[in-house]
Amino acid sequence: MLYFVQLVISGIAVGSLYALAALGFVLIYKATDIMNFAHGEAMMVGAFVCYALVVAGIPFLWAVLVTTGLAVLFGLITERLVLRPMIGEPQFAVVMITIGLSIFLRSLSGIIFGHDNKVFPSPFAQESLAFKGLVLSYTHLWAIVISGLMVVLFFLFFRYSRVGLAMRGVANDQDTAMLMGISVKRVFALTWGISFAIAAVAGIFLANVMVLNIAISLVAIKAFPAVILGGLESIPGAIIGGLVIGVLEALVGGYLDQTLPGVKDLTAFVVLFLVLMIRPYGLFGKEELDRV
């Protein structure tokens, strides 16, 4: 029983990182109807840049702030160069261009930063919080706290701020938003900037939790099932999807790893396939009606 609860707790910790990654996805999808396959690479680039800054001697908190600023800039540049020419093209082309971007960024980071595993100098205390036999490391605890904080911030941002409202308007109906005086181009650029900023924060956390190398971008591939499970259009769905996938992975890893080694990595994709078969819109998504 204790084993089960321990698995659930570490699942929630990992799941909150998936949820953070998924949050960035859903943000872009909600505003621009594009699935950004390069999100994992944005996380990885954020982690590497922060690492480079920390190694250069800048204190951790400042490094995070600078990285977030640079990530916003990077998002703006990407939107302008890569996504702006793709407006109006069929969805296949946009999916492929984000995949191309992801491959390009991944190998570029490999060339610039190298392939060896780097250890991120962690600002979090290395010991773990122990409570009645259940263990949770401080890093994971911070990950859960920060994810929760970002969810609340985003909820408030979308509900109550003008920019958030503009984004929701653009996501709903671009033409009407333009008629209302909302600059759609600016909203797109801002969306990409914010999404890359979240990705950078998620990447920094991942680098703390696991070793820092190119494989961080592959974690985001596991965030896809989280997003689809929760429903592509819904922010609470992304969070819940991420947590569910994290917990399921931990449980499968804990109980089934002896019989089928490595099946843990497969769980997310099996869940993805099942969700797509049974309920493609996810738990909280809206059904897309095909108007002829």
Add this chain to the structure above:
Amino acid sequence: MRSKTFRESYREDIRIFQTMWVKFWLVLFMTGLLSLPLWADPYIIYMVNISGIAIIASMGLNILTGLTGQISLGHAAFVALGAYTSAILASRLGLPFWVTIPAGGIVAAFFGILLGFPCLRLKGLYLAMATMSFGVVVEYGVTHWESLTMGVRGISVPAPTILGYTLGEPSKLFYVTIFFVVLLTIGAKNLSRTRVGRAFVAIRDRDVAAGVIGVNLTKYKVMAFAISSFYGGVAGGLYCYSMTYLHPENFTLLLSIEYIAMIIVGGLGSILGSIFGAVFLTVMPDIIKGIADFMGHKFIFLHGRYDEEWNIAAFGLLIMVFLIVEPTGLNGIWLRIKTSFKNWPFTY
């Protein structure tokens, strides 16, 4: 300017070789190609073999994605299935290559049908994710089902033989590859002329309208998956004989993306486009190496820094550039050049 090409019947309109000259150039090309082992460098023969395999696989993917509009990020899984089937049949049962390669295709087609049915309702992005997860599951299965596929230890494949005559070296394997490429290209080209091909294109353009006219969406979508995976399986079978050693890490998501890049660069939906794209992306690593070496002499800091990673970076960059600048791909460029020659001195 081309003249006297009035079409007087439907049959003439859909003819593949519209004029005598086209047939002439094709015959010339084929004689040149078939005599290649006599006068070309062994490395060129090897590259032609690899391109041939890529051509078959990308043609299959083009039938699924370009003609029928179903995005598939799982094509490498079918190539893997075909490759492993051929390898297992050849190494364990000792069957000859003209049984194992089609068998690989058939097994892959079977899995294609298996994938096609659940994917009937999915479109666009969701279909891409579903096929991607299928690819991951197959990769996992191939890596971990040790008793069948020898997992990470890999399978070593014996050289193909025909009537006791061994065809192991690239120059002999060349003829096997060319045979399959020509056969499957003729098949694919003719496919677009038939009812099945037209149904595929209808599904790509407006599937709801196609269903309304009476195109049986289920039948044709599953058929598209089956045909495309058959091509992938045959490519896999040829691959295993060409490499003589199979390892699961050859068949990752990156390979699927490579095939998609081939059809994007080549031109979606066109047979010639898949050939262009496959050849271009197969020789691209060598071109990049050449450029890197050349630049290494000019700019000292780049000297000796070239490695495999640059290929992959260039490859991602190529996808992006082609999608932004030339969405119709190399085939689009080729058609424009051809039309400008055909219409000279007029512009249209």
